[in-house]
Amino acid sequence: MFEAAEVGHKIEKSVFNRAVPKLRADLLDVQYRLKENGKFPVIVLISGVRGAGKGETVNLLNEWMDPRHIVTYAFDNPSDEERERPPMWRYWRALPPKGKIGILFGSWYTAPIIDRVFKTTTSGNLVRSIEEINHFEKMLADEGALILKFWFHLSRQAQKKRLKALASDPETRWRVTERDWNFFKVYDRFYRVSEETLRETSTAAAPWIVVEGQDPRYRYLTVGKTLLEAMRKRLDAQANRRDPVSQAAPIIRPIDKRDVLNQLDLSKSLTESKYKSELLTWQGRLNRLSRDAKFPQLSVAVAFEGMDAAGKGSTIRRITGGLDARYYNVIPVASPTDEERAQPYLWRFWRHLPRKGRVTIYDRTWYGRVLVERIEGFCSETDWMRAYSEINDFEEQLERSNTVLCKFWVQISKDEQLRRFKERERMRFKRFKITEEDWRNRKKWDLYQAAAADMIEHTSTDIAPWTLVEANDKKYARIKVLKTICKRIERALDEL
Secondary structure, eight states: OOGGGOSOOOOOHHHHHHHHHHHHHHHHHHHHHHHHHOSOOEEEEEEESTTSSHHHHHHHHHHHSOGGGEEEEEOOSOOHHHHTSOTTHHHHTTOOOTTSEEEEESOTTHHHHHHHHTTSSOHHHHHHHHHHHHHHHHHHHHTTOEEEEEEEEOOHHHHHHHHHHHHHSTTTGGGOOHHHHHHHHTHHHHHHHHHHHHHHHOOSSSOEEEEEOSSHHHHHHHHHHHHHHHHHHHHHHHTTOOOOOOOSOOOOOOTTOOOTTTTSOTTOOOOHHHHHHHHHHHHHHHHHHHTSTTGGGOEEEEEEEESTTSSHHHHHHHHHTTSOGGGEEEEEOOSOOHHHHTSOTTHHHHTTOOOTTOEEEEESOGGGGGTHHHHHTSSOHHHHHHHHHHHHHHHHHHHHTTEEEEEEEEEOOHHHHHHHHHHHHHSGGGGGGOOHHHHHHHTTHHHHHHHHHHHHHHHOOSSSOEEEEEOSSHHHHHHHHHHHHHHHHHHHHHHO
């Protein structure tokens, strides 16, 4: 892949000077078309060898276009806050919203390549990282993002010449560090690892563009014109774009109408005295676990889904009753805001992931795409069908970053829901809990139950299993949830 770039590309100064004014004007025009369109973001990755002109190119793109509508991030070593979350978290947060350009100087490729070059990880780790990256970029492309990946390349001889030139000039010598020379010493290994990574991650939706970096005028025009033509092409095609038709086989309901939800025994219950005793026991146990010496090595995410009036809120209050208020957050999930709609679907959940030693409780979750959005037609069939695999990928990353993920589906019967709805209408301090939307959703009970059964079947994995909670009796449900969380944390602590 790199050999094709080593042909000595060179642009004369006069040619460059004639081309730049028109290119700048065209880039500004297409940038404002993107802003007015507002239907997709442009993600530009700038990667490659040291000394190949990456930083200068990023600066020039910000000069040629309106920097107010460009989000530029330069990634270095992760901060303490970033180390305490999944490795991709720092990049998830940096994604540009729809209508803007995001330039990522350094990206999700940097750490896997460098770690393999310096042999701090195995070849198997690199293969897994490549697989994760391909899944992530496919998700971004499926969400509508235009992804441009530029790899700036220099031959070994050209890199050495470039570094020496920078180091010998008093005005630029600060740009050459000992780390740059350390990287140069392993140039051949860096070349091999990078080529393997680029080859395996150059996909139809996100191909690599290798730019020879020796001549600055050539690389500037190459990147600028590539960005211009890619944005023009996408914007011109946007008017004729239709929602994709799902190619997946349809989900078929069980012929005998049995599923994981309608087979639950909802008669399970606890006496009041047993409940009070168990509640004190498991809240105390949860509190002790949260103060364990090894707990700061973990983070805990608790995810609740279930039918309206199933008792999620009251169960959450029993969990928080066993925790220090300084170390947990409860995230109530409602309709997405305008800011959230401008990002990939999972973005609004990524941003709330807990740090190490913290607990985040989600009251409704990322599963809304395969529940309410599926049923209400808020997304296409293609969107919710692909969401199953995207969610599984996301949860796998949580597990690998020592996040204990507890997922609860809280189930009640249709008759019990009706009783609770009527009780909420009668009781003054509960009236705020019942709305017209609740009654409207009740009419779609069977659709929600079917969607939930599909969701559990497709996303209950060994690393992130669903716990089904029989909740006609709230006391029984609360204790089951507390007990499950404690046991999951204990198992995670034992495995550290």
